Amino acid sequence: MNIATVITTPFSDQKPGTSGLRKKVTVFRTPGYLENFVQAVFDTIDAPPGSTLVLGGDGRYHNREAIQVILRMAAAAGIAKVLVGRGGILSTPAASRVIRKYGCFGGLILSASHNPGGPEGDFGIKYNTGNGGPAPEKITDAIFARSRELTRYRIADAPDLDLDRPGRHGLGDMVVEIIDPVADYAELMESLFDFAAIRTLIGSGFRLCFDAMHAVTGPYAREIIEARLGAPAGTVINGVPLEDFGGGHPDPNLTYADQLVAIMYGGDDANPAPDFGAASDGDGDRNMILGRHFFVTPSDSLAIIAANAALAPGYADGIAGIARSMPTSAAADRVAEKLGVPCYETPTGWKFFGNLMDAGKVTLCGEESFGTGSSHVREKDGLWAVLFWLNILANSRLSVAEIVHRHWAGYGRNVYSRHDYEALPSDVAAGVMAQVRGRFADLPGQRFGDYRVKFCDDFSYTDPIDGSLSTGQGLRIGFEDGSRIVFRLSGTGTEGATLRIYLEAFEPDPARQRVDAQQALAPLIAIADQLSELKQRTGRERPTVIT
Numbered sequence: 001m002n003i004a005t006v007i008t009t010p011f012s013d014q015k016p017g018t019s020g021l022r023k024k025v026t027v028f029r030t031p032g033y034l035e036n037f038v039q040a041v042f043d044t045i046d047a048p049p050g051s052t053l054v055l056g057g058d059g060r061y062h063n064r065e066a067i068q069v070i071l072r073m074a075a076a077a078g079i080a081k082v083l084v085g086r087g088g089i090l091s092t093p094a095a096s097r098v099i100r101k102y103g104c105f106g107g108l109i110l111s112a113s114h115n116p117g118g119p120e121g122d123f124g125i126k127y128n129t130g131n132g133g134p135a136p137e138k139i140t141d142a143i144f145a146r147s148r149e150l151t152r153y154r155i156a157d158a159p160d161l162d163l164d165r166p167g168r169h170g171l172g173d174m175v176v177e178i179i180d181p182v183a184d185y186a187e188l189m190e191s192l193f194d195f196a197a198i199r200t201l202i203g204s205g206f207r208l209c210f211d212a213m214h215a216v217t218g219p220y221a222r223e224i225i226e227a228r229l230g231a232p233a234g235t236v237i238n239g240v241p242l243e244d245f246g247g248g249h250p251d252p253n254l255t256y257a258d259q260l261v262a263i264m265y266g267g268d269d270a271n272p273a274p275d276f277g278a279a280s281d282g283d284g285d286r287n288m289i290l291g292r293h294f295f296v297t298p299s300d301s302l303a304i305i306a307a308n309a310a311l312a313p314g315y316a317d318g319i320a321g322i323a324r325s326m327p328t329s330a331a332a333d334r335v336a337e338k339l340g341v342p343c344y345e346t347p348t349g350w351k352f353f354g355n356l357m358d359a360g361k362v363t364l365c366g367e368e369s370f371g372t373g374s375s376h377v378r379e380k381d382g383l384w385a386v387l388f389w390l391n392i393l394a395n396s397r398l399s400v401a402e403i404v405h406r407h408w409a410g411y412g413r414n415v416y417s418r419h420d421y422e423a424l425p426s427d428v429a430a431g432v433m434a435q436v437r438g439r440f441a442d443l444p445g446q447r448f449g450d451y452r453v454k455f456c457d458d459f460s461y462t463d464p465i466d467g468s469l470s471t472g473q474g475l476r477i478g479f480e481d482g483s484r485i486v487f488r489l490s491g492t493g494t495e496g497a498t499l500r501i502y503l504e505a506f507e508p509d510p511a512r513q514r515v516d517a518q519q520a521l522a523p524l525i526a527i528a529d530q531l532s533e534l535k536q537r538t539g540r541e542r543p544t545v546i547t
Ligand code: VG1
Pocket: 018, 019, 112, 113, 114, 281, 285, 286, 325, 348, 349, 350, 367, 368, 369, 371, 489, 490, 491, 492, 493, 500
């Protein structure tokens, strides 16, 4: 096999963000751009001879082309074997599962997650290590450094492989094995949850709807929810992965999963809405949980899963601990306290959970951004959360709303919302952050209506396992009653800057727990605006997305 060494000029902008490198498809199609980054990965990870890698993506536009390039580069890098999902498909949690199950050296996942796809949309690539999780910052920093100094990349001269033909193929000395993208994942789910109980629930007339948003979870949900759990055909909607996600925005929230929301909030007495609704994102790691006319906040979902974990066979022995990202509400902390297990607060992004899970310190992890998961893999896992809820519903025979209301009555409610201002000019977003930071010296002790500032800081985190320090992870303003406002810039966008404002208040009184979150948070929303001069600086009257 011929291996070509191609001279390339390094790119300066290949810094992985919260979850890998994400750019417009047009950028990834710049000659040498993908190759440069992939070479930087191979140079950094320095896989020993005999290594096996996993490769797959969410099926978005450019997925197949990128896989062909990466396979040729893997062969040139001396990789022994690559496991590729059939059709180039692997959801993020399934890729994590495959890396772990077969003891692979690592994997490359091609996705820009919830960002839109298509020729004008986004593409992304992420390296995961042998534990199945996103590479920690130490590695992504090294990849970035390497990407800026590369002057050549190596690629095998070979024809395209047929990604749709299962089985073993040769690419020079390297073996490419096309695997079933669903089987290993479905097997793991079946080992964790009480499928018989869920099957009985569904057989008893319980109705559900799963929206795959034309993204990667379609085949997974059809196999697990329809084939194995016996839900009627059609339970999974938008179940065929499309390269452009049908022109949609594959982000499971109340704004973008509008078809599911219409179903779950529709119906009438004669023909009520389903009992349970859920959606997942582009690469299958996020989830949204809905009941009939009811939305479960992701932070609450984590807390409720933790409180009821013992109902699922895979967690019957209890959980070691919980970790949540800093902006995620403290609802999980209350459950951890009651269970007598630790609760860790980490920066945003799943890569910060890996060390804690590897060390056996935590079992469950979650983020406010519709991400929940556990140590069964090292990624957040959308369908896993859906199955966990179904397991809880099958055991309790309560409605989704009843489960949440009972939880609030027992633990108090952490009223929560996130306001996103997308595609702001970068200097404007930086100005808002600087404005908030500039107030830090005089804020503590100040009173705003009923709220008195207790502390403010720029969140930093020292990993308790390897001691690594991550700074600049979000501006926190904490009030004396436990309420919080957090300002943070997104690390996954590809256009300008996205400012996220996270708002949290605590309501212990069951009589006042059922109010609308925006209403309950109105005073904090006003304080956030006042402190940051948000409206004035951005010229925006309202957020782009409220979750
Ligand atoms: C967002 C979320 C974060 C999540 C990340 C990746 O990051 O806030 O919680 O881990 O997306 O999720 P940011 O930096 O834009 O806030 V996914 O499903 O896009 O891989």
